[in-house]
Amino acid sequence: MADTKTTELQNALFSAADALRSKMDANEYKNYLLGIIFFKYLSDKILYQVLDLVGEGETTLEEAQKVYEENFDDEDLVSELKSTFSYSIDPEHTFQYIVNVINGKVRKDGIIKTFQIADLADAFNTIESTSKDFEGLFNDVQLYSPRLGANAQKQADTISNVIKAIANVEIVKTPGDTLGDAYEYLISQFASESGKKAGEFYTPQKVSELLTKLTLVGKEDYEELHVYDAAMGSGSLLLNFQKYVPSTLKNKIFYYGQEINVSTYNLAKMNMILHGVSPANQELRNGDTLDEDWPPVSQTMFDAVVMNPPYSYKWSAATGFLNDPRFNPYGVLAPKSKADYAFLLHGFYHLKGTGTMAIVLPHGVLFRGAAEGKIRKKLLEDWSIDAVIGLPANLFYSTSIPTVVMVLKKNKSDSSVMFIDASGDDHFEKGKNQNQLREKDLQLILDTYKKREDVDRFAHLATLDEIKENDYNLNIPRYVDTFVPEEPIDLKKVAEEMKQTDEEIKQNENELLGMLKDLTSEDQDVMDGLNEIIQLFQKEN
Incomplete structure (x- = not known):
């Protein structure tokens, strides 16, 4: 079962790279994909912890996001999350929140919010500022790079496609070390x-x-x-x-x-x-x-x-x-x-x-x-x-x-x-x-x-x-002689094979001579040439 899950996760993660392959080589786009996967992992860990603490039967990340937004003013919850993790992400900076924005499910002042590169940049900054261990961790995810697109909208579209490609991939509740193995797989592919x-x-x-x-x-x-x-x-x-x-x-x-x-x-x-x-x-x-x-x-x-x-x-x-x-x-x-x-x-x-x-x-x-x-x-x-x-x-x-x-x-x-x-x-x-x-x-x-x-x-x-x-x-x-000597040649066997080959040649020539003698033609020039060939074979034999 674990092997199947690992393969499914590997395929899903690597297919997400399709949104970037046409824009840059693997040495560059690995930073985007690996960084965004890592962000999803950190974010999903927090959301599942929220469900464990205050959820009432909810099981999906989208449901966990709602619970987190509704209970973020609960100081005990926030304190518990901070003591559990060495980083923090507020509800408006989770991976799931950004997925909801991309899918048009978030409204601000009655207006549907559209995804901007700054949304992801702010989320990265939030994580990096919570612990020394996370400082500069997302520096290589160059969100404003022209390689992603000629303008801000195209850049946002590219990143949106990457996020959507892995949005439904389960990377926290995987058996054993499935996620780690999948991450290793991606690194090896890159x-x-x-x-x-x-x-x-x-x-x-x-x-x-x-x-x-x-x-x-x-x-x-x-x-x-x-x-x-x-x-x-x-x-x-x-x-x-x-x-x-x-x-x-x-x-x-x-x-x-x-x-x-x-x-x-x-x-x-x-x-x-x-x-x-x-x-x-x-x-x-x-x-x-x-x-x-x-x-x-x-x-x-x-x-x-x-x-x-x-x-x-x-x-x-x-x-x-x-x-x-x-x-x-x-x-x-x-x-x-x-x-x-x-x-x-x-x-x-x-x-x-x-x-x-x-x-x-x-x-x-x-x-x-x-x-x-x-x-x-x-x-x-x-x-x-x-x-x-x-x-x-x-x-x-x-x-x-x-x-x-x-x-x-x-x-x-x-x-x-x-x-x-x-x-x-x-x-x-x-x-x-x-x-x-x-x-x-x-x-x-x-x-x-x-x-x-x-x-x-x-x-x-x-x-x-x-x-x-x-x-x-x-x-x-x-110190290690790897030379493999050739097997000694059996000269008697070679002579016997040569004799056998010579006999086969003579037999074939005789059969050919017989077939030549059976040939006829009304053209005298053809017959003269054929007779000369027959005489040559007869002299050799």
Whole structure:
């Protein structure tokens, strides 16, 4: 039942984008649709709470709107709503009120009120002003943008069409995490349509699942879980932990995330709320991960760190960072043109001694020299690198290059490194635009990682001595030989096949010769030519 509801909700929400698709690309219209859906969710939550408190059998949102308008002067009701929610919306700023205005059901001074963009803008401002957590949350919903229409009326018409498309969609009383899953679905669809522009806010679900499950290996007995993503995008990677921990741990996950792009940061905040994460269980920050360390290590260290940072990102690499405790132990800094190891060391610094980190990076981190080579050597000699997992090309929306997952730990019991080559054609499903990991591909990687045993042409557990012999180069083909030798040729069988083929040719030629001899013509030139052909066949035989 839940699967059916999820599909229905996904279809309804995505169809609402039709009102915007012709006016702008997906990277822009996602802000409108996701923002308006989020507004409806906040508004509908309040209306259903009103029904629970003072309703007398009413069940619909339209009925709840009437009850709210009739009882808004009840101080006890208003007080109860404020204590229940961390935001407030008065009756003239709810989503349902705006729907009623659009449908011509609201009169002011005896005149039917018409919908104006300002009606929605005022509603957004009302929500944003009630709590610090909601400040600027709707900034990317550019309601007065000319992209919506050439004038105020056309802009209002466009937004009206979006609102009407989702007006009857139930997004509060859905089973399980249906709304959160639908929101994730929309984000993934926008990422697919946006292509390279989407890399900053979305990691494909199967890759997210792999990173999450890698960090959860051996954490079955945890009473609570602190998780961190220093390049969180839309928060989708963090939210995966809800799906793969025991139900008793689901409400004991504490999420920490940082994102430099304010639009994507706001998307992550919405995503957390729609997935039912309590404000007490999350701390998200809009900031530059590399420029200023966060969070303070005195505040928390993490059981799991997951990250899919921008590849080969340019950063300052200022000399002062050599005194930063994140980078100081390594004596060098990641190069200005490639911050891959800067992100890795930042996340690793914030890892608990019993924690696990999984990060997606380009293959260059495995073999590039100079400063990166020195950092890699230090990590290996400290026994910090636990596994190197090669992924197929073209998995991500932001790049088609093959990538690698590095798994790190602080207190390993040995120096070995598990190498897994999951990039071969047998380990993913080819798609028209994007390749995808399948469930069986994911499970094979996880099982191999847990067993830490060699698998022919797929995995190898390398000792530190082996890695030293390779001059600390971690390029996967040095450790996992995926070459498939050709089967030896049976020359006797080949000779027999050649003999058989030669006999078949002779038999066919004889049959053809017989048919040529049966041919006749009254034209002497034709017969002369036919006889010459017959003589040629007879000479060869």
